[in-house]
Amino acid sequence: MRRAVDVVTILQFGVNGLFVATGYALVALGLTLIFGVLHVADFAQGALYMLGAYVSFYATQAGGVGYFAAVALAMATGAVLAALNGGVVYLPLQRHGGSLTFVAALGVLLILQNAALWWFGGDFRLVPSPFGDGKFSAGGVVLTHHQAFVLGATGCLVLLLWAGLRYTKPGKALRAMAQQPEAARLVGIDIQRVGLLAFAVAGGLAGGAGALMAPVRAFDPHIGAVVILKSFAIVIFGGMGSVPGAIVGAAVVALAETFTAAYLAAEFADLVAFGLMIVALFARPQGLLGRLPT
Amino acid sequence: MGGEALLELDRVTVFYGRVRALQEVSLQVWPGEVVALLGSNGAGKSTALRLVSGLVAPAAGRVRFRERDLVGLGPASIVRLGIAHCPEGRKVFPEMTVRENLEMGAYTRRGSLEADLERVWALFPVLRQRQHQLAGSLSGGEQQMLAIGRALMARPALLLLDEPSMGLAPAVVQEVARAIRSLNASGTTVLLVEQNVHVALRIAHRGYVLENGRVVVSGTAEELSRDDRVRRAYLGA
């Protein structure tokens, strides 16, 4: 490239990549949580991201709700729907084996996507950001106020999740289920309840991510399928069931994509995520930070 | 022995798919006892423990604990009734600290755990030193102690112990055996599954020998160690 060592451009690429990573991280976290606890690859999380975006749209545009309240509402919607879906579809099916839940998850994603198409129409939507067009600019490196807010909010949610898993009793139960399901049952953990909790937390994160991104990423009912595929690749790359793996995976994949597009060509950017996933499957089947089953 | 049995299995049959793992098994455990289930691999010993703790359901027969029917209750309810199961292979939570593992053992209880922790520390002093270490980094013997400690945190009246000596060095086996006798002495009833019949018969008051899912011999530890079949099959005599 003409100005390969232009520092401002490189920094801008880095900022872009970091922002892309936040978009992946929250959904990937939910996926990995559900997978770790229940061994369900919950593709429907993509639909909850999409619904989160629509909740924030209708709450702010038609409901007169403020944007920040709308994000909370989107999280609550995601949590409730995910728990409902988990309780009605996945948990009963799981007794029949894992492949059934996989098919069901895809089915739920498609049903919600097409339902959204009928209810909301196929128009692209964008939620106005409460920060307007405000942006930070340091020597040409640009970060909008909304992007900064999304980065901060994602950081807080990740921290909250980490603390919740580490210090609260339900959080410990989730970890116990993921690490040693039989022992978890034997100490008296109710797998149905903890399973529903995992769905709810993941759904909340996905719904929140949808609402956070709604002002910076035009969406239609298909955005969920787009989001979930990439997140799934990230979870496999980072380690199925590993929380740090999802975060590190999101960052690595997003930055790799960004710099591939920056210094090679955009058409290879998508290959990177899935390429990393395949390399991980061969070189380290448990993923970057995952454990082999004990 | 008088009074009523703490635990009673009454003609219980269990299937794993099409395989019959237990067939019309009946046994009793009286308060204060250590009872051993003996037998070779696949005889149905672990199944009997999994049945009691609610991990598997019987196809026929009854399981009673303190006169209460356990069939149909999940593991979570059974723990609350006072039965703790220390599973085969230890199954500690590898990415939690020793202390967190012990706290998980008291998952169904509220209130302070200090007294219970002290009891475990007293039984296995090494765990106190390692309390902030991840359980996955412990040695096999330490993990076994932790698994027993975790089960004790539920304050069980009946402790189900599955293969506590498996894969441990002889010195560690002795330490674990000493701990089992000690906690039995302080009032915990124990139902023990053990492949190492020497060890089992030294700890237990009574025993049942299972073969292909059926009880073939039962009696006091004394009687069993003199039984010809037991001696030939399990004691290498």
Place this chain on the structure above:
Amino acid sequence: MRWRSLAWVVCGVAVAVAGLRLPAAGGPGVETVTVGFALPLTGAAAREGQESLEGAQLAVRLLNEAGGFRVGGRTVRFEVVSEDDRCTPAGGTEAANRLVARRVAFVGGSFCSSAALAQQPIFAQARIPQVIYAYATDLTGVARQRAGADLSVRIGPQAAVEMAPLAKYAVTVNNHRRFFAMAQNTDFGRSMVGEFRRVLERLGGRFVAEPEFYTFPGTTDFRTILTKARGSGADALLAIGLVGEMIGVSLQFRELGLGLGFYGSDLLEDPAYQDAVGERANGFFYPWVYDDGVDPRRFTRTEPERMAREMSLAFLNNLKKRATRNHAWGWGTIHLLKQAMEREGTTDPERVMRRVLSGERFDLPLGRYGFLPCGQADMRVGVGSYVDGRRTLMVDRDFAGRPPVVLTSADLCPR
């Protein structure tokens, strides 16, 4: 238990299929012509497909409510059926086979180049005329010849029709000559970029870097490509995508404060784009294909676009919404067939299509024009821009044909 639920599903599907197959009511002396639409009703281009179908359905509803129309002494009514092609070649093939099995007389679609290319040989084989909306050049070129699809026409622009005037406008009016191009990695994106480049280079401009083709569907963050454009030394950006991508590119272009000229696809004239981007699109240029007479213009109108106006009013009065270019595909298909039937005095598909391809002009929502022997609509588009957040038509449809001429009818059909 599972078998029982499966049985319910099968019953449900059977009932649904039976419902779809109920014959439309037709009185004595009334002929019903069935037009099948093969469109992306789900998937990445579902919105475009749904709107195309909606255009056809409204046109048919209004014609039928008016009692149908007269063809050679008989009254003709239309009936619309549709199949989802999911915007993929496989989906296109399935949809085409189902429409053939349903014995439709004419077909509209697909909107997607890849699906339309898969459908063309199937409809050619069945001798069902196909009115295509997709932009890939081959649909009126090599692919059409190879399939023997002499009954197919493309009712709208192909890539050259849209990009020639836009490139000419960039160079001759705005003096933008150094371009950075980005587009979705599809037949659509690549053919548009290729045609733009052809005219740009003929007029002395150039691409400062190889075009960036991003994954479609799936790309929502364009900041990296835009950052690259910022440092590329270009004085203008060409961005080709569907409406969601154009919204994303436009907003991120503004965020990053790029000081370049902006040239987009014709989706910039979509109401959804206008709602989302608004004032931030000021100074952006695009090919305009649809003129309902409402947008302000910088030229005197040479020819009133009667059908565009009619469609626009029909949508406002009946569905309370603004008509889009996508509605024009379905609406235009119905009215093209109607006019050709009226003139030819028959509903026979082969004769109707010969009339369509005769070179006579028809009143369509994208203007008044005829069709070239290769099936391509002999039509032109203008160049529009955003001024104060409003679509504004800058030059008319004759712009590409005025000196320096960058597009002739001969350019639209392969020799």
